[in-house]
Amino acid sequence: MKKNLGAGCIAYPTPTYIVATYNEDGSCDVMNVAWGGLCASKPPCVEIALNTGRKTRENILRTNAFTINLCGQDKMEECDYFGLVSGAKEDKLAKVGYTTTKSEFVNAPVIDAFPLTIECEVYDTKEIGPHLMVIGEIKNVLADESILNEKGQVDIEKLKPFGYDPVGNKYVAFDKVIGDAFGAGLKILKG
């Protein structure tokens, strides 16, 4: 028995992207963004959607750049805090004691304490209702050695990332591998 739930923002998994940008005075702002995802391969691109009035939105339109900073589940509280208050009211990075370094590739800050940063330059933008969808071209991915495997690739079981449940308003772990892509379905293909 199926039910129509109406038109709403429901999809799984949904990310917890910590988007960092430069304010007009050169200080850094961070924001917790759940609407986003990869959207192209050549060039590699990722989209984020920002509501009207967000400081991050102004910053991106001025600097043409942003970073997406990802962390392990040990920093969930800090990520949630970044979503609880506007950078216009509080220096959020100072409050949690985080420092930043300017990206080598784009005009945006890298959160030093975060093990993975996706460095983006604005490729295009599109207004959809009150949201601005920003397509970022990924110019570099910066990773801490602690989350890399022996081949130098990001290891999800070391990073221990998490995402967001937009219905239950919960953070959800994303590190338990359950099968091989391009592998799990082979017996159906051959069967």
Next chain:
Amino acid sequence: MKKNLGAGCIAYPTPTYIVATYNEDGSCDVMNVAWGGLCASKPPCVEIALNTGRKTRENILRTNAFTINLCGQDKMEECDYFGLVSGAKEDKLAKVGYTTTKSEFVNAPVIDAFPLTIECEVYDTKEIGPHLMVIGEIKNVLADESILNEKGQVDIEKLKPFGYDPVGNKYVAFDKVIGDAFGAGLKILKG
């Protein structure tokens, strides 16, 4: 110590969307899509990116609609199979014994065996290199009662969804709740 990994499609979590569309002859095609995410709230929108040559891409441009079908971890093998072969070569739904029903809201099929379907009409499209990013306006979300909580909302611990690790090419569980959004960070806010 951090390392530059270069420009690549790395982000967590990344989804496993099973996108269903109508072929020209009225039969159904399904595809496993990893590049995608929510991208607006009013109207609710989700984007998916489709490479050149995909049958799903042609179908969407002709029918102006698609569905994103989500399932539990028990159907991981079927989802992977949908990504292993083109619908031009094989009737993938018939092979796994799945039936479909036409969406009440858009011109696209609903996979009956899947407990959650996001029904989308094309809002806009944008070419980014060889990919076509399709923005779908969510017209309805259809959910099986078995995945709803007592309030009639989708319960992630009942759905037991999963996503994709684009670096390790693995499927990854997304059902272990680790904290409250708009809650976990309150002690930092007040502290």
